[in-house]
Amino acid sequence: xxxxxxxxxxxxxxxxxxxxxxxxxxxxxxxxxxxxxxxxxxxxxxxxxxxxxxxxxxxxxxxxxxxxxxxxxxxxxxxxxxxxxxxxxxxxxxxxxxxxxxxxxxxxxxxxxxxxxxxxxxxxxxxxxxxxxxxxxxxxxxxxxxxxxxxxxxxxxxxxxxxxxxxxxxxxxxxxxxxxxxxxxxxxxxxxxxxxxxxxxxxxxxxxxxxxxxxxxxxxxxxxxxxxxxxxxxxxxxxxxxxxxxxxxxxxxxxxxxxxxxxxxxxxxxxxxxxxxxxx
Amino acid sequence: xxxxxxxxxxxxxxxxxxxxxxxxxxxxxxxxxxxxxxxxxxxxxxxxxxxxxxxxxxxxxxxxxxxxxxxxxxxxxxxxxxxxxxxxxxxxxxxxxxxxxxxxxxxxxxxxxxxxxxxxxxxxxxxxxxxxxxxxxxxxxxxxxxxxxxxxxxxxxxxxxxxxxxxxxxxxxxxxxxxxxxxxxxxxxxxxxxxxxxxxxxxxxxxxxxxxxxxxxxxxxxxxxxxxxxxxxxxxxxxxxxxxxxxxxxxxxxxxxxxxxxxxxxxxxxxxxxxxxxxx
Numbered sequence: 001x002x003x004x005x006x007x008x009x010x011x012x013x014x015x016x017x018x019x020x021x022x023x024x025x026x027x028x029x030x031x032x033x034x035x036x037x038x039x040x041x042x043x044x045x046x047x048x049x050x051x052x053x054x055x056x057x058x059x060x061x062x063x064x065x066x067x068x069x070x071x072x073x074x075x076x077x078x079x080x081x082x083x084x085x086x087x088x089x090x091x092x093x094x095x096x097x098x099x100x101x102x103x104x105x106x107x108x109x110x111x112x113x114x115x116x117x118x119x120x121x122x123x124x125x126x127x128x129x130x131x132x133x134x135x136x137x138x139x140x141x142x143x144x145x146x147x148x149x150x151x152x153x154x155x156x157x158x159x160x161x162x163x164x165x166x167x168x169x170x171x172x173x174x175x176x177x178x179x180x181x182x183x184x185x186x187x188x189x190x191x192x193x194x195x196x197x198x199x200x201x202x203x204x205x206x207x208x209x210x211x212x213x214x215x216x217x218x219x220x221x222x223x224x225x226x227x228x229x230x231x232x233x234x235x236x237x238x239x240x241x242x243x244x245x246x247x248x249x250x251x252x253x254x255x256x257x258x259x260x261x262x263x264x265x266x267x268x269x270x271x272x273x274x275x276x277x278x279x280x
Numbered sequence: 281x282x283x284x285x286x287x288x289x290x291x292x293x294x295x296x297x298x299x300x301x302x303x304x305x306x307x308x309x310x311x312x313x314x315x316x317x318x319x320x321x322x323x324x325x326x327x328x329x330x331x332x333x334x335x336x337x338x339x340x341x342x343x344x345x346x347x348x349x350x351x352x353x354x355x356x357x358x359x360x361x362x363x364x365x366x367x368x369x370x371x372x373x374x375x376x377x378x379x380x381x382x383x384x385x386x387x388x389x390x391x392x393x394x395x396x397x398x399x400x401x402x403x404x405x406x407x408x409x410x411x412x413x414x415x416x417x418x419x420x421x422x423x424x425x426x427x428x429x430x431x432x433x434x435x436x437x438x439x440x441x442x443x444x445x446x447x448x449x450x451x452x453x454x455x456x457x458x459x460x461x462x463x464x465x466x467x468x469x470x471x472x473x474x475x476x477x478x479x480x481x482x483x484x485x486x487x488x489x490x491x492x493x494x495x496x497x498x499x500x501x502x503x504x505x506x507x508x509x510x511x512x513x514x515x516x517x518x519x520x521x522x523x524x525x526x527x528x529x530x531x532x533x534x535x536x537x538x539x540x541x542x543x544x545x546x547x548x549x550x551x552x553x554x555x556x557x558x559x560x
Contacts, residue, residue, distance in 0.1 A: 149404025
C-alpha cells in the first residue's frame with residue numbers, strides 16, 4: 001500500500017519534504033562548470049546536504065532526457081547514490097496506449113527501479129494499468145497541476161464537477177483495486193486542495209508548485225495532509241537547489257531544506273495540534 | 281505551416297502511410313538475435329524496405345526508453361539513417377508544466393531534430409507552448425486516442441460536447457497563432473473521426489490504431505482526409521514490422537507497406553473521386 005509506505009517514511013523522517021532534483025546546467029553555481037562532471041557533482045552535494053530532512057526525492061525526467069545519453073548516465077549515477085529509505089519518484093508524466101505504457105512502466109519500475117512515478121490520466125484506465133500492476137510501486141496520477149494552463153481542461157465541468165475531481169474519483173476507484181495510487185495536486189490551488197482531500201481522504205498527495213511557482217505552503221500543508229499530518233509530500237525544487245550560487249551552495253540548500261521541513265512541521269502543530277518540532 | 285508541409289509530402293510520395301518503428305526484441309525475427317546489433321539491423325532493414333511507400337516514420341519513444349542508454353543509442357543511430365524527405369515524428373506524448381515542457385521540446389526538436397512530436401493536452405496551453413514556439417516543427421496534440429481507456433475521460437461531456445472535441449477546438453485556436461498544430465485521432469473511432477474532421481477542417485490528423493489495434497482503414501481514410509485526399513497520416517506499426525518472422529521479413533514488410541499505401545489510394549479514388557493509383 002502506497003499510503004502506508006509514505007506515512008511510515010513521513011513518520012520516520014518527521015518530514016513532509018520532497019526535494020526535486022531538476023538539474024540544469026544554466027542554474028547550477030558557475031564555479032562548478034570547471035569540474036569534470038559538474039551536474040553529477042551538484043546532485044551529489046545536494047543529496048548529501050538534504051538527505052536528513054527529506055521524505056522523498058523527485059527526479060523530473062525532462063531535465064535528464066534533454067541532455068541525451070549523458071543525461072541518462074547522470075540519472076543512473078544519481079540513482080545509485082540516492083538513499084533508499086525515502087521515496088524515489090520519477091516525475092515522468094507518461095501516459096500512452098496499453099502496449100506502449102507497458103514499456104514506460106518497465107522503464108521506471110524495472111530498468112530504473114524508482115519507487116513511484118507520475119502519470120497523465122488523459123488516456124484512461126488501460127494506459128495506467130501497466131503502472132498500477134506493479135502493486136509494490138506507487139502511481140501518482142495528475143489531477144490538478146500547478147501551472148496556469150490547468151484551467152484549460154482540468155477545470156472544465158463534467159457531470160457537475162470539474163474534470164480534476166472526476167479524475168480524482170476515478171483514481172480512488174482504481175486504488176480500491178490496486179492500492180498503490182496517489183494524486184498530483186498543485187500547491188498553487190488553495191481551495192481546490194481542500195476540496196480534493198475531502199473527496200479522496202485515502203489517497204496520498206504529491207504537491208508540487210511550492211516555492212518558485214508561488215504555491216502557498218501554509219494552505220497546502222493545512223489542507224493536503226490528513227488529520228495525523230501525513231499522506232502528503234510537498235515538493236520543492238528550484239528554491240532549494242538554486243538558493244545560492246556560491247561555493248557554500250550545498251550548505252545553503254541544507255539550511256533551506258531544514259527550514260522548510262521545520263516550517264511544515266510547525267504548520268502541523270498549529271493546524272493539526274501535532275507536535276513534531278522537538279523530535280529531530 | 282505543418283499542414284502544407286504534410287500535404288506536400290503526401291503529394292510527392294503519393295502516400296498517406298506512416299510506419300511506426302515500435303522496436304521490440306521480443307517481436308523481431310528470432311534469427312536476428314544472433315547478430316551483434318539486432319535491433320538496429322531490424323530498423324535499418326525495415327526503413328530500407330518501406331521508404332519508397334511512406335510519407336512519415338513515427339518513433340514511439342516508449343520502445344527506446346525502456347532499453348535504457350542502448351535504447352537512446354539505437355534512437356540516435358536510427359535517426360541518422362532515416363530519410364529526411366518524409367515527416368519524422370517522435371511519438372512521445374509528453375506534457376508537463378512550462379519550464380519542464382521546455383526541456384522536452386528541446387529534447388525532441390533540438391537534441392534529436394524530429395520534425396514533429398505528439399503531446400498530451402491535460403496540462404493546457406503553457407505546457408504546450410514550448411513545443412508550439414518551434415514554428416517550423418509540428419505538434420500533434422492527443423484528442424481522441426485509439427485505446428479502450430479513451431472512454432474514461434475523453435468522452436466526458438463538457439459544455440455539451442465531449443472533451444475530445446473541446447481539445448480539438450482549443451488546438452484549432454492555438455493553430456491560428458502558431459500554425460503548426462495537428463491532432464492525434466484514433467483510427468478505432470469511426471463516427472468520431474468524421475465529427476472531429478468537420479469541426480477542424482484545417483488541422484492535419486495523425487491516425488494510429490489501424491492494423492493490430494483493429495481500426496477500420498476504410499472509414500478512417502474516408503473521413504480523416506480532406507476533399508483532396510490529404511491532411512492525414514495513417515500510422516501502422518506492428519502489422520508491417522512483424523508481418524513475418526522469417527529471413528525475408530523486410531521483403532514482406534515492403535510488400536505490406538506497398539499494399540497499405542495502394543489500399544489507401546484506392547479508397548481515395550472511391551470516396552474522393554481521386555486517382556493516385558497509376559502514379560507510383
